[in-house]
Amino acid sequence: MNSHPYLRAYMAGITVPSIMLLVVLTGFVMARYTFQMPIPIERAIIFPMALVPNLFGLWNMFYLWLKPRPHLPIGFHGAILPFILAPSGFLIATCSGLLAATSSGLVWFHEIVVPYGFLAAGFSLALIAYYLVWKYLVGFFNEVLGIA
Amino acid sequence: MDKQEQQKLADLLKQSLEPADSGLKRDLWPQMLRRLDERASPQSWFFAMVSPPVLAAVPWFDWALLAVLVLGICAFPRSIPVWLYHF
Numbered sequence: 001m002n003s004h005p006y007l008r009a010y011m012a013g014i015t016v017p018s019i020m021l022l023v024v025l026t027g028f029v030m031a032r033y034t035f036q037m038p039i040p041i042e043r044a045i046i047f048p049m050a051l052v053p054n055l056f057g058l059w060n061m062f063y064l065w066l067k068p069r070p071h072l073p074i075g076f077h078g079a080i081l082p083f084i085l086a087p088s089g090f091l092i093a094t095c096s097g098l099l100a101a102t103s104s105g106l107v108w109f110h111e112i113v114v115p116y117g118f119l120a121a122g123f124s125l126a127l128i129a130y131y132l133v134w135k136y137l138v139g140f141f142n143e144v145l146g147i148a
Numbered sequence: 149m150d151k152q153e154q155q156k157l158a159d160l161l162k163q164s165l166e167p168a169d170s171g172l173k174r175d176l177w178p179q180m181l182r183r184l185d186e187r188a189s190p191q192s193w194f195f196a197m198v199s200p201p202v203l204a205a206v207p208w209f210d211w212a213l214l215a216v217l218v219l220g221i222c223a224f225p226r227s228i229p230v231w232l233y234h235f
Contacts, residue, residue, distance in 0.1 A: 020235050027232040037229065044233060052235060082234075089234050098233075108230050122227065125220045126234065128213045135210070140197050 005147050006061050012141035013060030016133060017053040024048045039109045043096045047089055055085060060138060064147055074142070078134020082126045 028044055031037040063077050071077065093099035093108070100107045105115040114122065142148040149157075196202070221228065 017235065024232045024235060027228060031229050039229060044229075048233060048235060085234060093233065108233070112226050112230060114227065114230065118224070121220070122230070125217055126231075128217045129231075129235075132210060132214060132217070136197075136206075144193060 003146075005064060008145040008147050009061045009064040009142070010057035012145045012147065013057035013138060014053040015141050016137045017048070017056045021049055021053070037109060037111050039111075040098070044098055044109070046096065047092050051088065051092070052085065055081065056138070060142070073135070074139045075131045075135030078138060079127045079131040081134075082123065082130050086123065086126065 025041075025045060028039055028041045032039045032041055059078070059081050063071070063074060066077075072080075090099060094101075098109055100110075102113075105113050106119070107113050139148065221231065
């Protein structure tokens with residue numbers, strides 16, 4: 001019987017960002033309607049809703065494919081993902097008018113100015129977040145689905 | 149061995165063997181259910197994930213990374229929407 005390990009890897013991968021999507025949407029709605037930030041939710045939600053979960057699933061399938069071969073631990077494997085997600089996020093945000101590059105830094109949602117000096121610190125925090133999420137959450141779901 | 153002797157032998161064998169139970173003395177289904185319950189995880193997946201033995205196994209370095217992450221977000225709360233966008 002084919003136990004479809006790649007399908008299970010995809011499902012284990014998309015679980016965390018799918019749960020996080022509720023948090024993301026709640027955060028955007030609160031930022032927009034409570035803190036009056038001009039965030040166009042319908043455009044801002046495209047990237048976290050469509051691309052991030054699918055990339056998590058595909059990245060976990062890739063991890064499963066790598067398992068019989070020399071591979072990194074799952075935490076470090078997940079920490080590589082921001083190197084793909086961040087440029088694609090910047091690209092989509094720029095194309096959808098959510099992000100603008102100015103002389104003082106990147107302006108997100110026409111409101112939040114991120115100085116260029118902070119980008120490295122922010123990216124380092126993203127690496128930490130992805131390392132922890134993949135090591136403990138995606139790793140846990142992989143165990144639950146029997147592909148750890 | 150004639151028919152009479154065969155019949156006698158059969159009777160002796162029947163007498164020496166205890167009669168088999170034709171029916172169950174009790175209902176086995178509750179015992180089966182109890183075994184299935186024992187085999188199933190006693191905790192839900194969420195509580196299994198955050199149970200004290202699991203948390204105790206987390207190395208101090210990962211706790212330190214988590215602290216750095218939380219401090220970083222708290223230091224720049226206006227960056228939260230950007231974080232939300234990228235997750």
